[in-house]
Amino acid sequence: MSGRKRVAILISGRGSNMANLIKAAKAPNYPAEISLVISNKPDATGLNIAQSAGVRTFVIDHMAQSSREGFDAALHEKLIGERIELVTCAGFMRIMTAGFVEKWRDKMINIHPSLLPSYKGLNTHARALADGVKIHGCSVHFLRHEVDAGPIIAQAAVAVEERDDADTLAARVLAAEHLLYPHALALVASGRARVEVEHVVIDDKRTYQSPLIVPPIG
16 A cells, blocks of 8 residues: 555553554555654563564663653654654653644544543543443543643443453453554544544545454443
């Protein structure tokens, strides 16, 4: 497929969503290619997974940077140098500066383990269980400077079961994430998803038809 978007994935750890994006991008009709994986931690296990899949990796150790602005400047320089068009965050545990986020406005997406705007931040599954909700899930959104905020591209819901604890619920949400993220990236890379007045509009023109089906509720 010609004209595929060059994508970088940012990780800090194991990179399970990263691995699924790499796998999805191997399909000949997928509208994005995973050109680079960048980690802020030299020992992130996802780096080995990416290398084994034939994807180039790069480390920008945040501990070696004098400031958050310095880290973001180094990251931006690397992305521009690699001609990256879209950035995906997959377990990237860094809060980015407003300037960096603005430079990549509507070109950087993230996945979060809740049905945003509910349960921003950490410990989403335990908090959902504590509130007694019956539906939980995950969201892919364009990044804005506020943590876990920005126009929502796609969501997947899972039912909360009576026997659930935070671990069992997290496992089912993660399974949904692995299907949802490649689908959402395809929508963005193909040009079908665009931002209008801080809401995402999905174009009906099927320049890419995802074969992935998000699990139904239940």
